[in-house]
Amino acid sequence: MKLKKKEQTTICLTVNGRRYVESVEPRKLLSDFLREDCGLTGTHVGCEHGVCGACTILLNGSAVRSCLLFAVQVDGAEIRTVEGLDTEGHLNPLQEAFSEHHALQCGFCTPGILLSASELLEYNPHPTTEEIEEMLSGHLCRCTGYKGIVKAIEKVANRNPKFTHES
Template identity: 60%
Template sequence: MSTRTTVRLTVNGRAYESDCEPRLTLADFLRRNCGLTGTHLGCEHGVCGACTVLIDGASARACLTLAVQVDGVEITTVEGLAPPGELNTLQQCFREHHGLQCGFCTPGVLMCATELLKENPNPTAAEVRRGISGNLCRCTGYDAIVRSVLAAAEAAHENSQESVS
């Protein structure tokens, strides 16, 4: 006999409520119960970073987090970085600077880079590499990802300078 638990989350600003098994991971909850498939499942051991989301603004592995553990909190997934059909500055820089190839790791990298840029709006290349070090990418060699994050930081800096002028 399985016991089901009601989980209530706010994901990308929208409230979700669903009954689920207590052992259901947040990644599976997001994909199955919310229909948000941008959170990718890779290793399911917390090693690859493809499932990274922001939980109350801090990056976390959705494959290692149970949905019941985050009942009542704010989750941001890659789908919540920009309005539907649009790209935010970081996503646009990934597009312009070829920061993705197959795209499997991209959602997790974007979430870690989002947290990094929030905490450090002007990172060095070494700081970007450290900030995304928990995300495995088998395609890019990371150089294009680092260039993309640095370009986003520069674009944000330029935008803030324009608004001051």
């Protein structure tokens, strides 16, 4: 594939189980693509250089920074964003636990953390507190409410060992 500056190309990918066919130029960040072209504004944009973790999404099941990927790179990929966590309007157990344990204050960092936590629980259904904190180190919460977040994830880890982000 060869694209000149500002030359548009068509990419085709699956986001939250829905197929999107959109036109993008090479420099378009995946985070902007999800928000502007797919209309999925649940993916938050914080620092735009990979530090804060607000824009974290699942790319083929792996938690990654969407501000450090170009949309053109994810042609053919399967992506999950915070909008894809619920089932027909019902919060999933992780989201329920976040609500129950006051794991969000302003909510800006929440979408990214939910996706990272989903990946963690998918591969490690019973993480230790230390492992949860290690995962959480990739996210900044400026309300500094980390304790509630850890509690919420611990609750899911203990209550429902078969938890998966697949709805």
